[in-house]
Structures are given as structure tokens and as C-alpha cells.
Amino acid sequence: MQNKRTIFGNRVLPYWLLLPQLAITFIFFLWPAAQAVRQSFLREDPFGLKTSFVWFQNYERLFADPLYLNSLKVTAVFALGVAALSLVTALVLALAVERTVRTSRAYTTLLVWPYAVAPAVVGIMWWFLFNPTIGILPYVLSMVGYRWNHVVSHTDAMILVIIAASWKQISYNFLFFLAGLSAIPHSLIEAAAIDGAGPAKRFFTIVFPMLSPTTFFLLVVNIVYAMFDTFGVIHATTEGGPAQATNILVYKVFEDGFIGLNLGSSAAQSVVLMIIVIALTVIQFRWIERRVQY
Amino acid sequence: MSAINIRNVRKSYGSVEVIHGVSIDIADGEFIVIVGPSGCGKSTLLRMVAGLETITSGEIEIGGRVVNRLEPRERDIAMVFQNYALYPHMTVYDNMAYGLKIAGLSKADIKTRVAKAAEMLQLTPYLDRKPRALSGGQRQRVAMGRALVRDPAAFLLDEPLSNLDAKLRVQMRLEIKQLQRSVGTTALYVTHDQVEAMTLADRLVVMHDGVAEQIDTPMAVYSRPATTYVAGFIGSPAMNMLPAESAGNRGLTLTNGAVVKPRGTRLPEAGRKVILGVRPEHLVLVAPGNADLELDVIAIETLGADTLAHGKLPGAANGDGDLVARLPGSVSVKPGDRLPLAIGPGMAHLFDAGTGARLEEVDLTVDAPTTRTRKKTAAEA
Numbered sequence: 001m002q003n004k005r006t007i008f009g010n011r012v013l014p015y016w017l018l019l020p021q022l023a024i025t026f027i028f029f030l031w032p033a034a035q036a037v038r039q040s041f042l043r044e045d046p047f048g049l050k051t052s053f054v055w056f057q058n059y060e061r062l063f064a065d066p067l068y069l070n071s072l073k074v075t076a077v078f079a080l081g082v083a084a085l086s087l088v089t090a091l092v093l094a095l096a097v098e099r100t101v102r103t104s105r106a107y108t109t110l111l112v113w114p115y116a117v118a119p120a121v122v123g124i125m126w127w128f129l130f131n132p133t134i135g136i137l138p139y140v141l142s143m144v145g146y147r148w149n150h151v152v153s154h155t156d157a158m159i160l161v162i163i164a165a166s167w168k169q170i171s172y173n174f175l176f177f178l179a180g181l182s183a184i185p186h187s188l189i190e191a192a193a194i195d196g197a198g199p200a201k202r203f204f205t206i207v208f209p210m211l212s213p214t215t216f217f218l219l220v221v222n223i224v225y226a227m228f229d230t231f232g233v234i235h236a237t238t239e240g241g242p243a244q245a246t247n248i249l250v251y252k253v254f255e256d257g258f259i260g261l262n263l264g265s266s267a268a269q270s271v272v273l274m275i276i277v278i279a280l281t282v283i284q285f286r287w288i289e290r291r292v293q294y
Numbered sequence: 295m296s297a298i299n300i301r302n303v304r305k306s307y308g309s310v311e312v313i314h315g316v317s318i319d320i321a322d323g324e325f326i327v328i329v330g331p332s333g334c335g336k337s338t339l340l341r342m343v344a345g346l347e348t349i350t351s352g353e354i355e356i357g358g359r360v361v362n363r364l365e366p367r368e369r370d371i372a373m374v375f376q377n378y379a380l381y382p383h384m385t386v387y388d389n390m391a392y393g394l395k396i397a398g399l400s401k402a403d404i405k406t407r408v409a410k411a412a413e414m415l416q417l418t419p420y421l422d423r424k425p426r427a428l429s430g431g432q433r434q435r436v437a438m439g440r441a442l443v444r445d446p447a448a449f450l451l452d453e454p455l456s457n458l459d460a461k462l463r464v465q466m467r468l469e470i471k472q473l474q475r476s477v478g479t480t481a482l483y484v485t486h487d488q489v490e491a492m493t494l495a496d497r498l499v500v501m502h503d504g505v506a507e508q509i510d511t512p513m514a515v516y517s518r519p520a521t522t523y524v525a526g527f528i529g530s531p532a533m534n535m536l537p538a539e540s541a542g543n544r545g546l547t548l549t550n551g552a553v554v555k556p557r558g559t560r561l562p563e564a565g566r567k568v569i570l571g572v573r574p575e576h577l578v579l580v581a582p583g584n585a586d587l588e589l590d591v592i593a594i595e596t597l598g599a600d601t602l603a604h605g606k607l608p609g610a611a612n613g614d615g616d617l618v619a620r621l622p623g624s625v626s627v628k629p630g631d632r633l634p635l636a637i638g639p640g641m642a643h644l645f646d647a648g649t650g651a652r653l654e655e656v657d658l659t660v661d662a663p664t665t666r667t668r669k670k671t672a673a674e675a
Binding site: 185187188190191192193194197198206209210212 | 377
């Protein structure tokens with residue numbers, strides 16, 4: 001019988017070999033998570049002298065707090081906005097590159113570059129571009145009669161953070177879409193062309209359905225990205241403002257915990273985020289396993 | 295149903311010309327097979343008819359209409375691809391109905407057409423399945439069905455059987471032929487398999503390096519190949535090719551010095567360099583005195599009904615006088631034997647040594663020696 005298992009002579013050795021990985025997982029993932037869960041049940045006085053166990057009070061207050069409910073809404077709009085903008089743009093770019101014959105590799109390289117830029121740098125770049133006083137884009141927009149001011153306008157601020165957060169995600173999505181497109185046999189497209197379908201019809205009846213596993217995967221990844229990885233972008237552009245208009249959950253955790261020093265509430269918010277990401281991951285694995293095979 | 299006329303069609307990729315002016319006239323309802331080795335341009339030619347490749351120069355006409363500048367969907371053709379190109383996310387029914395839906399047919403109309411095609415192809419029980427749940431042969435049928443329901447002017451088939459196993463291929467070959475007969479639609483079929491080509495075709499187009507070397511019925515291509523290339527490509531095992539020089543009326547001098555005088559064949563003027571082609575099945579074992587040429591057996595392949603004797607002319611240089619004879623299975627020969635062989639009357643083919651073109655027509659009335667009538671020999675019995 002073939003057995004791929006390695007047999008160790010020493011019974012203790014395998015555990016020693018596993019130890020570094022287990023230690024990292026424990027110290028950097030499990031312990032902080034457990035701490036957050038514990039913290040979410042505690043309440044500290046302003047001077048850190050007394051800590052009391054308050055059961056679910058932090059959670060109860062959280063879901064009664066209009067600012068937190070607002071943040072949930074803002075996060076939903078933001079995450080869907082980022083996912084939609086970055087997916088659609090990336091798909092259009094991937095379709096365009098797929099059609100070019102000679103220069104596709106150059107385009108691919110250039111389009112992937114933004115992914116290598118740090119989120120905070122991206123935020124600052126867009127902050128400059130959209131700066132109401134010195135930015136070039138508000139200047140251009142003023143020519144068509146739009147007064148851009150994300151420091152005042154909720155909508156402008158939301159558009160700014162969505163664009164800033166989508167920008168680098170486009171590169172990532174683009175790569176996946178390009179790979180997805182090149183995996184579609186060319187003869188399918190040709191068969192559809194002979195069957196009488198024009199380019200638009202071919203896209204919606206053949207190409208897009210065949211890309212659906214890729215699209216679904218990217219949708220989940222992008223939502224997760226928008227919800228958890230955009231702290232730097234928000235911090236560098238709007239800092240959650242104006243008046244909570246772009247205060248997404250992740251940013252609120254930071255604000256309440258490290259600026260407001262309300263550690264109990266911040267921990268409770270972290271736990272809520274943790275539950276959301278677990279749910280998204282479960283959906284992703286469940287659905288992708290089912291949808292990938294057609 | 296329509297005729298297809300291909301007139302002096304050329305195809306270049308950049309400065310490289312891959313099809314050098316091919317002309318084929320295909321009658322309405324005819325089954326034409328384009329056969330050739332990979333890279334000969336046969337698929338490119340088919341794709342130009344389909345509209346998937348642009349035509350560099352020349353003209354393609356389908357049903358009396360020049361289609362050079364028409365999109366594939368405007369050409370009224372249906373194509374079957376080597377990998378079937380079934381839409382994996384659609385059921386068999388939807389695969390077949392796709393083109394009809396786009397054409398804007400009514401639901402009821404689509405249903406009757408698909409049902410009829412499914413009936414013909416025995417696909418009715420599988421209409422709700424996705425392609426991945428079908429066997430290779432069934433997928434092949436769906437691909438045929440998708441072409442069939444549209445009732446096009448012509449079927450274009452690009453190596454449709456090469457992904458099937460040998461047994462299924464023979465079965466589908468027959469089915470395709472019968473199907474084409476019964477619907478009477480013009481068909482243009484590309485393959486590299488000469489058996490497929492011979493069995494399916496009303497007429498064969500043998501392509502080689504972007505040139506149609508011969509366009510004729512399978513039997514004519516077999517019995518009167520136009521070039522050495524066609525002669526070697528059609529027929530299995532391949533035709534024996536022996537370089538020779540004409541010695542006028544005395545016959546042909548082979549490289550080993552032996553002189554052959556094939557019966558029923560007009561010989562060219564003395565001194566002309568030729569290639570003598572004889573199919574292995576047209577070499578017969580005779581009594582030593584009656585032999586046209588001799589074969590030193592090197593290896594034997596026993597096929598049951600036949601025995602293939604591989605060897606060379608006595609004294610021939612390596613690779614210069616290789617010879618295969620297809621003998622009845624009852625003959626017992628072994629490596630090391632020297633077989634006296636005669637060429638069947640009129641079965642010798644002569645080609646120009648330089649151009650490879652067929653030299654002269656077989657002509658039984660001229661120069662046919664009557665003295666050496668063919669006798670069955672003891673060895674053959």
C-alpha cells in the first residue's frame with residue numbers, strides 16, 4: 001500500500017516541527033481574536049483602574065447607537081460601490097486587452113502596476129487629485145459646472161473613497177478576468193458567431209456566463225477587501241468624514257478604540273466584523289465549490 | 295442547400311503565404327473532403343469559407359453569392375468544430391436552440407426543429423442534460439444537431455471525429471455520411487485521416503503545403519494520383535516509390551541496375567528520369583522467371599487477411615530501394631527470403647523525377663507485352 005505519510009521515529013519530533021506555525025497562528029491570530037472577544041464583554045473606567053464584566057451590554061449599546069447603524073449602512077454602500085466599480089472597470093479592460101493582439105503584454109504589465117502601490121499612498125494621491133483647493137479634478141469638474149467638495153458633501157466624499165479604494169483593486173480583478181477570458185475556448189466564440197450572435201450577444205450569452213465563477217469569486221474578495229483592507233485609504237483621504245459620511249466599520253473600530261479609547265465598544269465592533277468575514281468566507285467556499293463546475 | 299465556389303483563394307499571414315491559390319467548385323449537395331497533413335492549410339481554407347479568417351485574395355461564393363466581406367452569421371453556414379465547441383453552461387436543448395433563438399424563430403417552431411433533429415440523432419433522452427454529462431459520441435451528435443437544426447446552405451466540419459476513439463469514429467463516420475445523404479446539404483469536411491476522407495467523400499481534395507494537389511473522386515485519386523505526394527498520402531501502406539531511368543522500349547532501369555518493364559504502361563523516352571510508383575497491393579508473387587522485380591524481405595507484418603513484406607531491392611543502397619508488398623495472408627514468407635514479384639498490369643504509376651507530377655496515362659493498348667501473361671505460381675498457392 002502506498003502511503004504518502006512520513007513516519008517519524010521520534011513521537012515528539014513532529015510536534016516540534018509544527019510548533020513554529022502553530023505559535024504564529026496562536027500568537028498573531030487566535031490570541032488577539034480571543035482577547036477581542038473577552039474585551040467585548042468588559043468595561044473599563046476612564047482611568048483604566050477598574051474593569052468590570054458587563055455581559056452583552058457593549059453589543060446592546062452598539063446596535064442601539066445611530067452612529068454605528070449609520071456606519072453599517074455606509075459600509076454597505078462603500079463595499080458594493082467598490083466591488084461594482086472595480087469589477088466592471090476590470091472586466092472592460094480585460095475584454096479590451098483580450099482583443100488586442102500585439103501589445104497585450106505591455107498593457108497587462110501596466111495595468112497590474114497599481115496593485116503594487118501602498119493603500120495610504122493611493123489615498124494621498126487621490127486626495128491630491130480631488131483636493132477642492134489644489135486638485136486638478138475639481139478644477140476640471142468646475143468647467144462643466146460641478147462644484148466638487150468632498151470636505152463638505154457626503155456624496156462627493158463617498159465617491160472619492162470609492163474611487164480611491166477601487167483603483168488598485170482593478171489591477172487584481174483585471175488579472176483574474178484576463179485569465180478567465182483566456183480559459184474560454186476560442187471555438188466557443190466562433191461557434192456563437194456562426195450561430196448568428198453579434199459581439200454584444202456573444203458577451204452576454206456565452207462569455208459572461210462562463211466567467212461567472214470568476215466574477216463571483218472576485219465579488220466576495222472585493223467586498224472583503226472594501227470592508228477590511230481600506231483603512232489606509234480612508235485614513236489618508238477623508239478620515240471618515242464629513243460627519244461620519246465615510247466612516248466605515250473598520251475605521252470606526254480604530255476611531256472608537258484608539259482615539260475615543262472606548263475599548264469595550266471597539267472590541268465588540270471587531271467581533272461583529274469577525275463574524276461578517278467568517279460568513280463571507282463560508283459563502284465563498286460553499287458557492288464556489290458548487291458554481292465552478294458547469 | 296447551395297453550391298460553393300472557391301476561386302483562386304490565397305491566404306497570407308504578414309509576408310508568409312500559406313494558401314497559394316486554391317480553386318474548388320462544389321456542386322449543390324456534394325460531400326467534399328479536404329484531406330492533407332497538419333499544416334497544409336486545410337483548416338485555414340475551411341475557416342475562410344466559414345468567415346472566421348479573412349480572405350487575402352480570390353473569391354468564395356456560397357449559393358451564388360460572394361461572401362468575402364460577409365460576417366460568419368450572414369453566410370448561412372453551420373460549422374462543427376474538432377472540440378465540438380458546445381456551450382458548457384447550456385443544456386443540449388439550449389445548445390441546439392441557440393442559433394434559432396438568435397434568428398428570432400417562434401418558441402414552437404424552435405421546439406419542433408430541435409425535436410426533429412434530436413430524433414434523427416437519437417438525442418431525445420438527453421435534451422435536458424449539460425454537455426459535461428454526455429459521452430464523447432453524444433457530444434459529437436449534439437454538435438451535429440446544432441448544425442442540423444439551422445438548415446444551413448452548407449455544413450462545414452473541421453476534423454469532427456478526431457477526438458473520438460477508433461471504434462466510435464467508424465460508427466460516427468457512417469452516421470455523418472447517412473445524415474448528409476438524407477438532408478442533402480452541401481458538406482465541406484476537413485480531416486487528416488485518409489480512411490475518413492476516402493469513405494466519406496463524393497470528391498476528395500488532397501492538399502499539401504497550401505496547394506490543392508488533386509481534386510477528384512476517391513477512386514480516381516487512388517487509381518490515378520496526380521503527384522507523388524498524393525500517391526504517397528492516399529493508400530495504406532503507402533505506395534512504393536522507386537527512382538528509375540527510362541531505357542526506352544526495354545523498360546525502366548532501377549537504381550540497383552535491374553530493368554523493369556511494367557505491363558500495360560506506356561514508357562517515356564529513353565534517358566528520362568522518372569519515379570516508378572507501385573502500390574503494395576499491386577505487387578503479386580510469381581514464379582521466379584516471370585518476376586518484374588525482386589524483394590529481399592527484411593521484416594514481416596502479419597495482419598491476418600494480408601501479410602506485409604517489408605524489404606528492399608536486391609543490392610539497393612540503404613533507403614533507396616525500399617519496397618513493401620501486400621501479400622495474401624496464406625503466403626508464408628520470412629525475413630531473408632527473396633521474393634519474385636510482378637506488377638499488376640496497368641498498375642504502375644510513373645511520375646516525373648523532378649516535379650513529381652504524374653507522367654503518362656495508363657494505356658493498356660499501347661506497348662502491352664502479351665507474351666508474359668500472368669500466371670499464378672506455386673508460391674502463391
